[in-house]
Amino acid sequence: METLKIIKIGGNVIDNVEALESFLKGFATIQGSKILVHGGGKLATKLANQMNLPVKMTNGRRITDANTLDIITMVYAGKINKNIVAKLQSYQCNSVGFSGADGNTIVSNKRPVDPIDFGYVGDVKLVNTETVDILLKGNVTPVFCAITHDENGQLLNTNADTIASELAIGFSKLYKTQLYYCFEKNGVLLDIENDDSVVENIDSEIYKALKEDGVIADGMLPKLDNCFHAISHNVEKVCIGKPEMLFDENTKHTTIQ
Amino acid sequence: METLKIIKIGGNVIDNVEALESFLKGFATIQGSKILVHGGGKLATKLANQMNLPVKMTNGRRITDANTLDIITMVYAGKINKNIVAKLQSYQCNSVGFSGADGNTIVSNKRPVDPIDFGYVGDVKLVNTETVDILLKGNVTPVFCAITHDENGQLLNTNADTIASELAIGFSKLYKTQLYYCFEKNGVLLDIENDDSVVENIDSEIYKALKEDGVIADGMLPKLDNCFHAISHNVEKVCIGKPEMLFDENTKHTTIQ
Numbered sequence: 001m002e003t004l005k006i007i008k009i010g011g012n013v014i015d016n017v018e019a020l021e022s023f024l025k026g027f028a029t030i031q032g033s034k035i036l037v038h039g040g041g042k043l044a045t046k047l048a049n050q051m052n053l054p055v056k057m058t059n060g061r062r063i064t065d066a067n068t069l070d071i072i073t074m075v076y077a078g079k080i081n082k083n084i085v086a087k088l089q090s091y092q093c094n095s096v097g098f099s100g101a102d103g104n105t106i107v108s109n110k111r112p113v114d115p116i117d118f119g120y121v122g123d124v125k126l127v128n129t130e131t132v133d134i135l136l137k138g139n140v141t142p143v144f145c146a147i148t149h150d151e152n153g154q155l156l157n158t159n160a161d162t163i164a165s166e167l168a169i170g171f172s173k174l175y176k177t178q179l180y181y182c183f184e185k186n187g188v189l190l191d192i193e194n195d196d197s198v199v200e201n202i203d204s205e206i207y208k209a210l211k212e213d214g215v216i217a218d219g220m221l222p223k224l225d226n227c228f229h230a231i232s233h234n235v236e237k238v239c240i241g242k243p244e245m246l247f248d249e250n251t252k253h254t255t256i257q
Numbered sequence: 258m259e260t261l262k263i264i265k266i267g268g269n270v271i272d273n274v275e276a277l278e279s280f281l282k283g284f285a286t287i288q289g290s291k292i293l294v295h296g297g298g299k300l301a302t303k304l305a306n307q308m309n310l311p312v313k314m315t316n317g318r319r320i321t322d323a324n325t326l327d328i329i330t331m332v333y334a335g336k337i338n339k340n341i342v343a344k345l346q347s348y349q350c351n352s353v354g355f356s357g358a359d360g361n362t363i364v365s366n367k368r369p370v371d372p373i374d375f376g377y378v379g380d381v382k383l384v385n386t387e388t389v390d391i392l393l394k395g396n397v398t399p400v401f402c403a404i405t406h407d408e409n410g411q412l413l414n415t416n417a418d419t420i421a422s423e424l425a426i427g428f429s430k431l432y433k434t435q436l437y438y439c440f441e442k443n444g445v446l447l448d449i450e451n452d453d454s455v456v457e458n459i460d461s462e463i464y465k466a467l468k469e470d471g472v473i474a475d476g477m478l479p480k481l482d483n484c485f486h487a488i489s490h491n492v493e494k495v496c497i498g499k500p501e502m503l504f505d506e507n508t509k510h511t512t513i514q
Contacts, residue, residue: 073340
């Protein structure tokens with residue numbers, strides 16, 4: 001089986017024009033089949049503020065009402081996605097932007113309103129590989145934003161880390177899939193202040209212990225849950241670290257086992 | 258050669274939720290290869306107003322500064338395009354949203370700033386059919402918004418009628434292309450107040466005479482220029498009329514000859 005790399009970039013890379021351009025320049029040079037998944041960064045909140053729309057949070061998580069879904073669709077699928085595609089074309093990487101609705105690729109269920117109504121948020125139900133695979137076979141790189149749909153015409157806001165892991169799992173029947181989460185740290189850190197304190201290999205027992213000790217907390221928990229979900233569902237390799245890990249094998253990072 | 262229908266829908270269909278849904282339901286049933294091109298309607302101006310951004314016009318035409326380009330990209334490629342794709346999926350029409358940057362499909366030159374600086378507006382230079390054709394062959398329907406790029410990473414605002422005619426011309430080397438401009442009237446009218454006064458067939462001589470008499474004016478002039486450009490560049494058939502002309506051959510419309 002051929003290898004397919006699924007690479008997710010997060011907030012800090014998206015929010016910084018130079019960091020994004022530098023990443024995309026490198027990404028364009030990666031050989032073989034690849035899929036890029038991007039988050040939204042702070043641009044959606046900025047647009048909501050410009051439009052005087054309140055950002056509603058419950059338990060620290062954003063509620064996606066109809067106006068918020070419009071903003072997310074405009075920012076993620078419009079501004080961010082199309083600018084990434086245009087940049088990749090300028091680096092001779094032929095790409096096509098995707099939401100989960102395009103090619104009917106990622107189908108979600110709207111999250112149940114009980115106990116908390118998160119609004120138009122989708123939990124991934126299934127991945128259809130067919131349309132994307134036609135493009136991969138044609139040497140085209142799909143670029144996914146974090147939006148899915150319910151097959152009844154409704155777009156849904158979906159976590160970008162989850163999109164990346166579900167794509168890696170879905171494509172594992174056709175490719176040896178490798179999943180890379182790129183963010184601003186070197187991976188899982190024993191001391192969040194010390195970028196050299198990387199846990200280079202982590203398995204579910206180490207994860208459990210680090211969780212119990214409170215070393216791993218907050219945003220790293222759902223990210224690592226996505227990692228372990230992927231590695232236990234036929235994804236060949238899962239790594240977390242800075243984008244540099246893609247281009248230099250000596251860059252420290254965390255590998256999930 | 259197989260037939261490829263390129264169908265463009267304009268402002269009044271986009272702005273009305275029911276009209277759009279009804280159109281898409283019909284569009285989904287059209288057999289054979291097809292491409293949808295959509296304009297932006299009034300939503301971009303509405304968003305600019307919500308964000309307190311001034312709409313700058315020169316000689317009745319919109320100037321696309323950087324903020325306006327962002328708005329257009331968000332509204333056209335984000336909100337409108339992804340909602341159309343999600344609706345088409347719900348009608349079992351497998352579609353993928355495109356800007357001209359996706360698949361490097363439509364490359365434009367930024368319009369010269371002399372005599373008038375229109376800002377980030379693109380004049381189409383060339384159409385690359387390859388990526389879109391991979392999808393057409395896979396029975397997938399591309400849905401184009403009116404944005405192109407310059408191959409150097411810059412997105413450009415481009416007239417939707419022009420996108421449709423340039424796609425029809427570009428694909429004429431692979432398909433018998435048929436171009437349909439759908440709007441709120443039955444076609445070219447001798448009396449703009451009378452929807453029965455349709456000019457059913459129009460050639461360049463009739464066009465010239467109607468222009469000189471002032472019967473054809475304003476927005477119809479660039480639309481018809483696009484039509485004649487297409488019909489003189491290997492497009493098999495060009496029609497203007499209401500969307501109903503696609504589904505009922507007895508619907509009055511104008512055919513370009």
